[in-house]
Amino acid sequence: KAGVTQTPRYLIKTRGQQVTLSCSPISGHRSVSWYQQTPGQGLQFLFEYFSETQRNKGNFPGRFSGRQFSNSRSEMNVSTLELGDSALYLCASSLGRDHQETQYFGPGTRLLVL
Amino acid sequence: LAKTTQPISMDSYEGQEVNITCSHNNIATNDYITWYQQFPSQGPRFIIQGYKTKVTNEVASLFIPADRKSSTLSLPRVSLSDTAVYYCLMNSGYSTLTFGKGTMLLVSP
DSSP: OOOOEEEOSEEEEOTTOOEEEEEEOOTTOOEEEEEEEETTTEEEEEEEEETTEEEEEOSOOTTEEEEEOTTSOEEEEEOSOOGGGOEEEEEEEEOOSSTTSOOEEOOOEEEEEO | OOOOBOOSEEEEETTOOEEEEEEOTTOOTTOEEEEEEEOTTSOOEEEEEESSEEEEOSSOEEEEOTTOSEEEEEESSOOGGGOEEEEEEEEOSTTOBOOOOOEEEEEEO
């Protein structure tokens, strides 16, 4: 069974631009969560989508948004990029039925904002 | 949000057993304890999960005392490739994992 895939793997943008990252979950998984990882703040939860609906949201500004499609694939968008948005963005998928389910992470997208 | 406390770093040598202890004093009744491993610039990889007593799989064991206020991840006979950051966390809500700082394990020859 294929794992979680994320595209692109690397991205360079400049301040003020916007970016869209994509995540394809493991087949059959309906929940997709997004995390931001930086050296200073560590791994932080952004939001979670289940059956095309945002089910949970972390403490990030409205510039960070996401969506999920009917095939469970998910995208996250960051508008008006800031230098501090440079990070590794990770998505994770799970079946989404119980809170103790294992989440499987993708390799991440490394975003550099100049 | 449930919080965990782990040592910032640990050192070991190849072939030794490594035990990483995690404190979670405010664990809730329905929380599970989960450990992940992460290599640089990669996504975290699930290692093991448990609720109470002892759980063992092909890569690790997890020991949880009766009060569940702590847990210990045991890695038998570590190798150089086990050098990574190890995170202890509790599944406190639907798909919202709260990661702490993790423990940087360095395995030397």
